[in-house]
Amino acid sequence: MTENTLKLKLIQIKEDKYEIKGENLYYTYALDMLKYIGTTDEVLRDDLIYDIFSHWITQNRFSNQQLETFLFICLDNQHLMKGIGLEEEDTVFTRTFSALIIALILYSNNENSFLSQGVIAETTNLIVEYYTKEADLRGYVDKKGWAHSVAHGADVIDELAQCTILKKEDLQKLLILLKLKICQGKYVYIDGEPERISIAVRSIFMRKEIDKGDIELWLEGFKKYKAMNDSSIEWYHQYINITNFFKSLYFVLKDYIKEISILDEIQELITTL
Template structure:
């Protein structure tokens, strides 16, 4: 570990021991800039238990101004590296991307109570998060030695915050759900770390909030199918497993949701066909 990372780690351990309060005249935002600079470090304790957890406390507890939060949001969106290094299926840069998207989710969560982001900014965030969900190729969950990458789950957390914002239209909700569908319907990787549960949460909250009516949800669900089912490759079986796990999770989440009966019946039919 580099000297600067060691210094930051020692500092954040002291912050944690002090109930996430800073002492000695340091400014929360200045420390936050240090943390965002190191958001993709390979040390899982520093990245997850210290940097992310400190951000969680400071954002939720209101340690930043609206302007500072928007600056942190923009830095995090830039860190998604949408246009370079994302084509490699497995590389260490994934941690920078997937923990940056968690910071986006935290800031959106804070916005939902404080309403400090304008509609133009929210649309920018929606478009970039959806694009990231579509483009990310590294689907690993827990990575030995380095901890959680979990791109599908972390991005679903940000999409879940977006789907609960009140400025979007039907087409925006469909963009979000279609990005979920694209990430579910992959055959090169089988999700083993409950990514399906995190992605289902987005759909569940969309249905509960009645952002889209049942007929549109059913139309969206009909696309969960396997092309050329006679081509029984390994990718075919992986795709089938991912779709079945997702639909089963969604089915059980909706059992006690009022007005979801038609959607549940559609899911039952899809599972029977699989």
């Protein structure tokens, strides 16, 4: 199926309230959608492919085996890892929208527990590798739509953090990963990335495996960036990203966390960094 043909068919599917005749066709269409998940046509990619995938997964249109098949496709070298490390290249759309589909599948797994421990472990390792190597930090790209790698990656980590088979060391690894993305100074986040990262951090903090001491130690690690003040533009960008993150984190956490001292420490970081 060509890209234009798929677009016309998906427009009709949305007009038909996400329903098609023939249960087996949902899977067939989904495989075609994954072929074009990285199109630079933002309507096809975001408004149609991602939107329809989201509806179909939440409507249980796919079997557990089919969802696992989609997961492995999204994790492969032609999807999540396609062009990894490149900057300002169109391959970013394939990576970041594959990440969103992975997040949807993990959400479904967190509701129904159909992925094995081994599959989740492999997924976690690949997400860590992806988020570490992702260098294209752009949010919205003119005429092509959302790239948003940092936000989409945080969405996946948010769902991973809720996988109960992840242990303390896994969760700590995810916190380190998120800190690295927060503390970069190459690019100032302007498209809501700090809030999306904050939501992922909250999911990790809410796990019983993570205690107050773990949280305090993680927060303490940000103080070293204050000592790195060298008046460079990179340091200033880093300062803006960290400060905006903690402002978001405070409001994301305040109705969830019981330890007032944690909120106090976050407030202190906002004012002293």
